[in-house]
Amino acid sequence: MNTSEPALTYVYAVAARSPGLDEVVGRLHGVAGTSLTLLPTSGVGPGSPVFAVSRVPAADWNGQALKARFEDLGWLEATARAHHEVVEALAARTTVLPLRLATLYEDTARALTALHEQHDLFAERLALLAxxxxxxVKAYIAPATTGPDPPPADMTSPGKAYLRSRRAQQHARDDQYRQAAGAAQHLTDTAARYASARVRHPVQSGPLAGDRDGENVLNDAYLVPDDRADDFRAAIEQEAAHLPGIRVDVTGPWAPYSFATPPPGPPDGGDLGAAT
Structure with a gap:
Protein backbone atom coordinates (compact mmCIF):
# COMPACT_ATOMS: atom_id res chain seq x y z
CA MET A 1 0.00 0.00 0.00
CA ASN A 2 1.26 3.48 -0.82
CA THR A 3 1.85 5.11 2.58
CA SER A 4 0.63 8.45 1.23
CA GLU A 5 -2.85 7.06 0.57
CA PRO A 6 -5.56 7.55 3.21
CA ALA A 7 -5.75 4.35 5.27
CA LEU A 8 -7.96 2.63 7.80
CA THR A 9 -6.90 0.38 10.67
CA TYR A 10 -8.11 -3.22 10.27
CA VAL A 11 -8.21 -5.22 13.52
CA TYR A 12 -8.08 -9.03 13.42
CA ALA A 13 -8.10 -9.94 17.08
CA VAL A 14 -7.27 -9.01 20.62
CA ALA A 15 -4.32 -11.09 21.78
CA ALA A 16 -2.61 -11.67 25.10
CA ARG A 17 0.94 -10.36 24.89
CA SER A 18 3.45 -13.21 25.10
CA PRO A 19 7.18 -13.66 24.46
CA GLY A 20 7.99 -13.72 20.75
CA LEU A 21 4.55 -12.50 19.66
CA ASP A 22 6.00 -9.43 17.92
CA GLU A 23 8.26 -11.65 15.82
CA VAL A 24 5.34 -13.91 14.87
CA VAL A 25 3.18 -10.96 13.86
CA GLY A 26 6.05 -9.46 11.87
CA ARG A 27 6.08 -12.53 9.63
CA LEU A 28 2.34 -12.53 8.96
CA HIS A 29 0.38 -11.06 6.06
CA GLY A 30 -3.27 -10.27 6.39
CA VAL A 31 -6.11 -9.14 4.14
CA ALA A 32 -5.03 -7.93 0.70
CA GLY A 33 -1.47 -9.03 1.51
CA THR A 34 -0.96 -6.29 4.12
CA SER A 35 1.65 -6.57 6.86
CA LEU A 36 0.68 -6.74 10.53
CA THR A 37 1.70 -4.91 13.67
CA LEU A 38 0.64 -4.93 17.33
CA LEU A 39 -1.06 -2.04 19.11
CA PRO A 40 -0.41 -2.35 22.85
CA THR A 41 -2.31 -0.92 25.78
CA SER A 42 -0.50 0.85 28.58
CA GLY A 43 0.23 -2.56 30.07
CA VAL A 44 3.30 -4.24 28.62
CA GLY A 45 3.54 -7.35 30.76
CA PRO A 46 2.66 -10.91 29.69
CA GLY A 47 -1.06 -11.31 29.15
CA SER A 48 -1.73 -7.62 28.49
CA PRO A 49 -4.29 -7.16 25.67
CA VAL A 50 -2.95 -6.00 22.30
CA PHE A 51 -4.64 -5.46 18.93
CA ALA A 52 -3.27 -7.25 15.88
CA VAL A 53 -3.81 -4.79 13.03
CA SER A 54 -3.13 -3.93 9.39
CA ARG A 55 -3.34 -0.63 7.55
CA VAL A 56 -5.64 -0.93 4.52
CA PRO A 57 -6.48 1.60 1.77
CA ALA A 58 -9.49 3.65 2.76
CA ALA A 59 -10.74 3.76 -0.84
CA ASP A 60 -11.05 -0.05 -0.85
CA TRP A 61 -12.34 -0.51 2.68
CA ASN A 62 -14.70 2.35 3.43
CA GLY A 63 -18.39 1.67 3.94
CA GLN A 64 -19.39 2.24 0.34
CA ALA A 65 -16.61 0.05 -1.03
CA LEU A 66 -17.36 -2.77 1.40
CA LYS A 67 -21.04 -2.79 0.49
CA ALA A 68 -20.11 -3.74 -3.06
CA ARG A 69 -17.24 -6.05 -2.08
CA PHE A 70 -19.35 -8.14 0.26
CA GLU A 71 -21.43 -9.12 -2.77
CA ASP A 72 -18.29 -10.47 -4.49
CA LEU A 73 -18.08 -14.06 -3.26
CA GLY A 74 -14.53 -14.52 -4.54
CA TRP A 75 -13.29 -11.46 -2.67
CA LEU A 76 -15.25 -12.41 0.42
CA GLU A 77 -13.81 -15.93 0.49
CA ALA A 78 -10.22 -14.71 0.05
CA THR A 79 -10.64 -12.02 2.70
CA ALA A 80 -12.24 -14.38 5.21
CA ARG A 81 -9.46 -16.91 4.64
CA ALA A 82 -6.75 -14.30 5.19
CA HIS A 83 -8.49 -13.06 8.35
CA HIS A 84 -8.85 -16.60 9.68
CA GLU A 85 -5.23 -17.50 8.96
CA VAL A 86 -4.04 -14.51 10.98
CA VAL A 87 -6.27 -15.47 13.90
CA GLU A 88 -5.12 -19.10 13.83
CA ALA A 89 -1.46 -18.07 13.67
CA LEU A 90 -1.98 -15.87 16.74
CA ALA A 91 -3.91 -18.62 18.53
CA ALA A 92 -0.98 -21.02 18.02
CA ARG A 93 1.17 -18.65 20.08
CA THR A 94 -1.18 -17.08 22.64
CA THR A 95 -4.79 -16.61 23.76
CA VAL A 96 -6.90 -14.60 21.30
CA LEU A 97 -10.29 -12.97 21.06
CA PRO A 98 -11.10 -13.14 17.34
CA LEU A 99 -12.93 -10.09 16.01
CA ARG A 100 -15.47 -9.96 13.19
CA LEU A 101 -14.40 -9.75 9.59
CA ALA A 102 -13.75 -6.13 8.55
CA THR A 103 -13.49 -4.62 12.02
CA LEU A 104 -12.18 -1.19 11.05
CA TYR A 105 -11.22 2.10 12.69
CA GLU A 106 -10.58 5.41 11.00
CA ASP A 107 -7.02 5.51 12.28
CA THR A 108 -4.60 4.00 14.76
CA ALA A 109 -5.46 6.54 17.45
CA ARG A 110 -9.13 5.54 17.42
CA ALA A 111 -8.21 1.86 17.56
CA LEU A 112 -5.98 2.53 20.56
CA THR A 113 -8.77 4.47 22.26
CA ALA A 114 -11.13 1.51 21.83
CA LEU A 115 -8.49 -0.84 23.18
CA HIS A 116 -7.84 1.33 26.23
CA GLU A 117 -11.55 1.80 26.95
CA GLN A 118 -12.19 -1.96 26.90
CA HIS A 119 -8.87 -3.00 28.44
CA ASP A 120 -10.38 -4.54 31.58
CA LEU A 121 -13.06 -6.44 29.64
CA PHE A 122 -10.51 -7.77 27.18
CA ALA A 123 -8.09 -8.76 29.96
CA GLU A 124 -10.84 -10.59 31.85
CA ARG A 125 -11.99 -12.45 28.76
CA LEU A 126 -8.47 -13.44 27.77
CA ALA A 127 -7.90 -14.82 31.27
CA LEU A 128 -11.09 -16.91 31.04
CA LEU A 129 -10.15 -18.34 27.64
CA ALA A 130 -6.50 -19.07 28.44
CA VAL A 137 -20.29 -30.60 17.26
CA LYS A 138 -22.80 -30.99 14.45
CA ALA A 139 -25.46 -33.67 14.07
CA TYR A 140 -27.29 -34.68 10.89
CA ILE A 141 -30.28 -36.84 10.07
CA ALA A 142 -31.02 -38.41 6.71
CA PRO A 143 -32.96 -36.23 4.26
CA ALA A 144 -36.72 -36.67 3.98
CA THR A 145 -37.95 -39.44 1.72
CA THR A 146 -41.14 -39.83 -0.21
CA GLY A 147 -42.48 -42.27 2.35
CA PRO A 148 -43.94 -45.76 1.82
CA ASP A 149 -45.68 -46.73 -1.39
CA PRO A 150 -49.45 -46.25 -1.32
CA PRO A 151 -51.71 -49.29 -1.08
CA PRO A 152 -52.79 -50.96 -4.34
CA ALA A 153 -55.51 -49.09 -6.23
CA ASP A 154 -58.05 -51.87 -5.72
CA MET A 155 -57.84 -51.49 -1.94
CA THR A 156 -58.65 -47.81 -1.65
CA SER A 157 -59.35 -44.70 -3.70
CA PRO A 158 -56.44 -42.64 -5.10
CA GLY A 159 -57.30 -39.78 -2.76
CA LYS A 160 -57.29 -41.96 0.34
CA ALA A 161 -54.08 -43.64 -0.78
CA TYR A 162 -52.40 -40.27 -1.13
CA LEU A 163 -53.55 -39.09 2.32
CA ARG A 164 -52.46 -42.36 3.92
CA SER A 165 -49.05 -42.07 2.31
CA ARG A 166 -48.67 -38.48 3.46
CA ARG A 167 -49.64 -39.38 7.04
CA ALA A 168 -47.17 -42.25 7.10
CA GLN A 169 -44.46 -39.96 5.77
CA GLN A 170 -45.21 -37.31 8.41
CA HIS A 171 -45.24 -39.87 11.21
CA ALA A 172 -41.88 -41.24 10.08
CA ARG A 173 -40.43 -37.72 9.97
CA ASP A 174 -41.81 -36.89 13.42
CA ASP A 175 -40.20 -40.06 14.79
CA GLN A 176 -36.92 -39.04 13.18
CA TYR A 177 -36.99 -35.59 14.77
CA ARG A 178 -37.81 -37.08 18.19
CA GLN A 179 -34.88 -39.41 17.77
CA ALA A 180 -32.67 -36.46 16.79
CA ALA A 181 -33.77 -34.47 19.86
CA GLY A 182 -32.86 -37.38 22.12
CA ALA A 183 -29.51 -37.76 20.38
CA ALA A 184 -28.79 -34.05 20.83
CA GLN A 185 -29.45 -34.33 24.56
CA HIS A 186 -27.11 -37.32 24.85
CA LEU A 187 -24.37 -35.39 23.04
CA THR A 188 -24.91 -32.32 25.22
CA ASP A 189 -24.75 -34.37 28.42
CA THR A 190 -21.55 -36.05 27.25
CA ALA A 191 -19.90 -32.78 26.25
CA ALA A 192 -20.80 -31.18 29.60
CA ARG A 193 -18.44 -33.56 31.36
CA TYR A 194 -15.45 -32.04 29.54
CA ALA A 195 -16.35 -28.53 28.30
CA SER A 196 -16.33 -25.29 30.24
CA ALA A 197 -19.05 -23.59 28.17
CA ARG A 198 -21.34 -24.07 25.20
CA VAL A 199 -22.87 -21.85 22.55
CA ARG A 200 -25.82 -23.22 20.60
CA HIS A 201 -25.72 -21.84 17.07
CA PRO A 202 -28.72 -21.94 14.71
CA VAL A 203 -28.80 -25.08 12.61
CA GLN A 204 -27.52 -24.61 9.08
CA SER A 205 -29.49 -25.06 5.89
CA GLY A 206 -28.87 -24.78 2.16
CA PRO A 207 -25.27 -24.10 1.08
CA LEU A 208 -24.28 -23.26 4.67
CA ALA A 209 -24.99 -26.81 5.78
CA GLY A 210 -22.26 -28.12 3.50
CA ASP A 211 -23.92 -31.52 3.29
CA ARG A 212 -26.44 -32.74 0.74
CA ASP A 213 -26.75 -36.15 2.41
CA GLY A 214 -28.32 -34.98 5.64
CA GLU A 215 -30.21 -32.27 7.48
CA ASN A 216 -28.33 -30.36 10.16
CA VAL A 217 -30.24 -30.65 13.46
CA LEU A 218 -27.51 -29.65 15.94
CA ASN A 219 -24.83 -26.98 15.60
CA ASP A 220 -23.05 -26.43 18.92
CA ALA A 221 -19.71 -24.88 19.86
CA TYR A 222 -17.85 -25.94 23.00
CA LEU A 223 -15.05 -24.29 24.92
CA VAL A 224 -12.76 -27.12 26.00
CA PRO A 225 -9.68 -27.03 28.27
CA ASP A 226 -6.62 -28.03 26.28
CA ASP A 227 -5.81 -30.90 28.65
CA ARG A 228 -9.29 -32.37 28.05
CA ALA A 229 -9.44 -31.95 24.29
CA ASP A 230 -8.56 -35.54 23.40
CA ASP A 231 -11.01 -36.93 25.98
CA PHE A 232 -13.74 -34.58 24.71
CA ARG A 233 -13.36 -35.74 21.12
CA ALA A 234 -13.17 -39.41 22.06
CA ALA A 235 -16.25 -39.21 24.27
CA ILE A 236 -18.35 -37.47 21.61
CA GLU A 237 -17.28 -39.94 18.94
CA GLN A 238 -18.03 -42.88 21.24
CA GLU A 239 -21.48 -41.48 22.02
CA ALA A 240 -22.13 -40.87 18.32
CA ALA A 241 -21.39 -44.51 17.53
CA HIS A 242 -24.44 -45.48 19.59
CA LEU A 243 -26.89 -43.08 17.93
CA PRO A 244 -28.58 -44.93 15.05
CA GLY A 245 -29.68 -42.77 12.14
CA ILE A 246 -27.63 -39.79 13.34
CA ARG A 247 -24.30 -38.68 11.91
CA VAL A 248 -22.10 -36.53 14.15
CA ASP A 249 -19.17 -34.38 13.02
CA VAL A 250 -16.62 -33.01 15.50
CA THR A 251 -14.49 -30.11 14.24
CA GLY A 252 -11.61 -28.24 15.82
CA PRO A 253 -9.64 -27.24 17.70
CA TRP A 254 -10.24 -23.64 16.66
CA ALA A 255 -9.56 -20.23 18.07
CA PRO A 256 -12.55 -19.41 20.33
CA TYR A 257 -14.64 -17.44 17.83
CA SER A 258 -17.90 -18.35 19.57
CA PHE A 259 -16.63 -17.24 22.99
CA ALA A 260 -14.71 -14.08 22.14
CA THR A 261 -17.32 -11.81 23.70
CA PRO A 262 -19.67 -12.50 26.60
CA PRO A 263 -23.24 -13.34 25.53
CA PRO A 264 -25.77 -10.50 25.87
CA GLY A 265 -27.79 -12.49 28.37
CA PRO A 266 -28.22 -16.04 29.67
CA PRO A 267 -28.33 -18.00 26.37
CA ASP A 268 -30.27 -21.18 25.82
CA GLY A 269 -27.88 -23.83 27.05
CA GLY A 270 -25.10 -21.33 27.72
CA ASP A 271 -22.60 -21.77 30.53
CA LEU A 272 -22.09 -25.36 31.54
CA GLY A 273 -20.15 -24.43 34.64
CA ALA A 274 -16.64 -25.57 35.42
CA ALA A 275 -15.60 -28.87 33.94
CA THR A 276 -15.12 -31.58 36.52
Missing part, protein backbone atom coordinates in the same frame (compact mmCIF):
# COMPACT_ATOMS: atom_id res chain seq x y z
CA UNK A 131 -5.73 -22.75 28.02
CA UNK A 132 -8.95 -23.44 26.07
CA UNK A 133 -9.87 -24.01 22.44
CA UNK A 134 -13.16 -24.28 20.60
CA UNK A 135 -14.66 -27.46 19.16
CA UNK A 136 -17.76 -27.78 17.00
Missing amino acids: GHTEFG
